[in-house]
Amino acid sequence: MTALQKKSDNPIAHLSAEDIELLGKQLDEIRQEVLEARGESDAAYIRKVISVQRKLELGSRAVLLASIFPPAWIVGTAGLSVAKILENMEIGHNILHGQWDWMRDPKIHSTTWEWDHVTPAEQWKHSHNELHHTYTNVIGKDNDLGYGIMRVDEDQPWHPFFLVQPFWNFVNACFFEYGIAAYDLELGANIKRKKTKDPEFKARVSQVLKKVRKQATKDYLVHPALSLPTGSFLPTLAANFTANIVRNLWSHSIIMCGHFPEGVETFEKRSIDGETRGEWYLRQMLGSANISGGKAMHVMSGNLSHQIEHHLFPDLPSNRYAEIAPKVRELFEKNGLNYHSAPFPKQVASAWHKVIRLSLPNGWLATTNAKNAVPQLKMLYTMTTGGPRVRRAAQARLNQQARRASQAA
């Protein structure tokens, strides 16, 4: 991936400023249609999901009271995992976006909702709604691109440190909610800038720690203690831990699929100066990818399977994305743009492929095959152990090889 503006075959070169403004107007019309249709059935939908989720969670936790019995452990853990996923994705994420604020129900409102996640809703809303959704896929502005710990673009110079990024990515996936918390705190940047003594930062850290404590007390103390009468303290603790990991792995995968598969565009910082609404829409269209699938996939992903529609209209109720998707897709086709959509396994594989590819020097993965594996590994070893000059020289050779390979093809 290279920032769109540096690409030789810029995918939006064929669009004039008028085309882009027209596109913006047409998208505004789609939005308006949903606003006008939005009503009782939508309200009934979110209330139903919330009610089902609460009953599923309570039911699963009740089953786990006897989690010493393996069937109970399996049923309870599966149910709790699904409940936690629903709570974070279809309910929490979307309510915190303000998708349901129009109902004016203070119980289901972005300003009052708190979710089953170690990041306090308030901090997440800032980093997600304001930063990620405004600066989607702009390198250096959108921290969702690699969460500040990964190499996400060819233009970022390679360093041996990045060799472990697939491992980092996996660890981040397992403990994703903590990763998000650290990232909402801008922990890395604040440590680097020595701002950790800043009272405002300290206040936010203490908010996070308070939330972590509450979450951990619930999952690892209160519910295990309730299971004591059946001798299920440890099995319940393990079940809750497992459900949290399952939820983390799932949400991490869904989010990777949204912006990370091969072919999704990134943008240069200065390209968004003075961006019009039409251009903003266009960036969202090119910077997001959908997951194709059935109703279950959509609900379990919080309708982020319609990531493109979500990024165009982050404040529309999630249950409406499926119905506008064909209209959005039509606009992509009319304008000769690539509507990036593929089944879940394919998108996950594609995203992981990119993580691995970028963990290696540019062009290394593409130029390596069974025949030249030994010299290639040798070169990688030299690049890893050598200094910057060695790396530069080796990189030049790699670039040459990659050019030849592409010319031959």
Added chain:
Amino acid sequence: MSTVALPSTTSRTAIAAPTARTLRQRLRRFAEAAVTPLELDDVLDVFHPLRSGAELRGRIVAVHPETADATTLVIKPGKDWAGHVPGQYVRIGVDVDGVRLWRTYSLTHGPRADRCISITVKAIPDGVVSNHLVHRVRPGTMLQLGQAEGDFVLADPMPGKLLMVTAGSGITPVIGMLRSLFSRAERVRADIVVLHSALSRSEVIFGDELRRYAAEGRLRLVELHTDVDGMLDVADLDTIVPDLAERTTYACGPVGLLDALEQHHTERGLALHIERFRSAVVVTGEGGTVSFGRTGTLVEAAGDTPILDAAEEAGVLMPSGCRMGICFGCVLPLRSGAVRDLRNGALTVANPGETGDGGVLIQTCVNAAAGACDIDH
């Protein structure tokens, strides 16, 4: 002996009570820890929304049409309903097309044996809430409730001679008073005149019931039907009610009637109690003065400028986010007034007393003032 026994009983309860409270509090704390980040009430609401300790709600148990455009709703309120005095009103939050809207309605019964309350709603043209309540709600629907409010109630002790002047749906608080009086085991010895004005005979809400009371000799009923008798003119009061000066008047109806009556009674020094249903209509012009309640700042905002920009230009520190209507980082409560969504022209109105206590939350980055508005910030 009793002097010895009393203190010992008192001290026993004094010790026992805090312990019981603490145990209850501890159990609650434990339950809260088990359901965080939800509150225990959120979980209990799933199963029993009308329990004691819940936010006050009610379930509609019966819907009775009164006239072509008026309907009585019988509501079973939550356990914490504190009761009411006939003549009072209640704030009702109802979801219309998925949007929670608040209105106030007079209670049309005294306290009932079945603990239910009732309101009678008349559909007004273009009335979003009234038309929904009259024509669309079904038994089983949940409503949000406030506690009963209002001082339009019969004085205690009750005046011997009463005049009730009502028009249209203005009969609703008065029927509550009458029903309560007439349901007492002991027959009430009061001299009551009900002067009711309605568009036509068929439009009289509770017409049969009022005529029955009149036939039973419980009150004197004077009906004025606009289609044949014309509008009620306060100048005719002396003719209709010759002993007007001896009576305490209770009146409820349209603003014009009430204003005229107020002037009429004040000039003659007569006792008058008035119930007004609605405050003045919000002006929906473009642009206006935005006042920020907490700081007392006043900002002149143009009709094409987001309130956020106008306020910031005037030096008000505002919460803000994406400035394009997607992140909801700029949301603030509108206490009163109207704003217009610059993206589609949609109008959002806040009426104090009707809109919930918190006002209506608006995105300041995409809404412009449409008339004077008051924002809680």
